[in-house]
Amino acid sequence: MVTAMIADPQYTWIGNRVCLGTCTLICHDGSIQVLYQRHGLRIDRIGPIIIHDDVFVGEGAIVLGGTTIGEGSIIGAGSVLRKSVPPGSVVMGNPAKVVAKVDDLIRFWEAESMQFPWAELIARREGVFDAAMEPELCRLRQEYFFKGMQ
Numbered sequence: 001m002v003t004a005m006i007a008d009p010q011y012t013w014i015g016n017r018v019c020l021g022t023c024t025l026i027c028h029d030g031s032i033q034v035l036y037q038r039h040g041l042r043i044d045r046i047g048p049i050i051i052h053d054d055v056f057v058g059e060g061a062i063v064l065g066g067t068t069i070g071e072g073s074i075i076g077a078g079s080v081l082r083k084s085v086p087p088g089s090v091v092m093g094n095p096a097k098v099v100a101k102v103d104d105l106i107r108f109w110e111a112e113s114m115q116f117p118w119a120e121l122i123a124r125r126e127g128v129f130d131a132a133m134e135p136e137l138c139r140l141r142q143e144y145f146f147k148g149m150q
Contacts, residue, residue: 004057011046011065015053021077023057025049027065052087061096072102117144 004020006012008027014020029045036042047066051057055069058077069075070087079096090100113119118140121133 008046008049008065012049012051014051015055015071017054018051019056021057021059021061023059023061023063023075025063029065074102074105 003022005022005024007025011027012025027046027049032041032043032045045065047064049063049065050068051063052069052071052073054072055075056073057063057069057075058079060078061075062080063069063075064080064082066084067081068084069081070085070089072087073085073089073091075081075085075096076090076092076099078094079092080094081091081096083096085091085096085098088102089098090102090105091097092099113122116122118137121137121140125133
């Protein structure tokens, strides 16, 4: 079971068809506690997280407060996001940066997928998982990836 950690759900807005990997969403900055104890500072460091429709946030990503993720974007695994992301962007890294547009990624992945020996099965598959096809897909993938290995 995939579980995202949403530290401040009251300041987090998540749109439709959003897929969150095992990521962390944090709207507050906990360091203000230390600043209060050491310096007597009475400040607030908090910002909303807004995730628009059709967004994917990968495994281990951290999204910090004050961030808006635009519609149709992909946030790569392990990314640390502290700035807003334009719609349709592919974002990766620490700090996270836009590395591509989703439209470009789609074209690349479609071309790459057509080269696999199991491309015909993928073309017939309904959705991203078909239990009836999975054993044959798994067999073909293992044969392709590990051919000649003992």
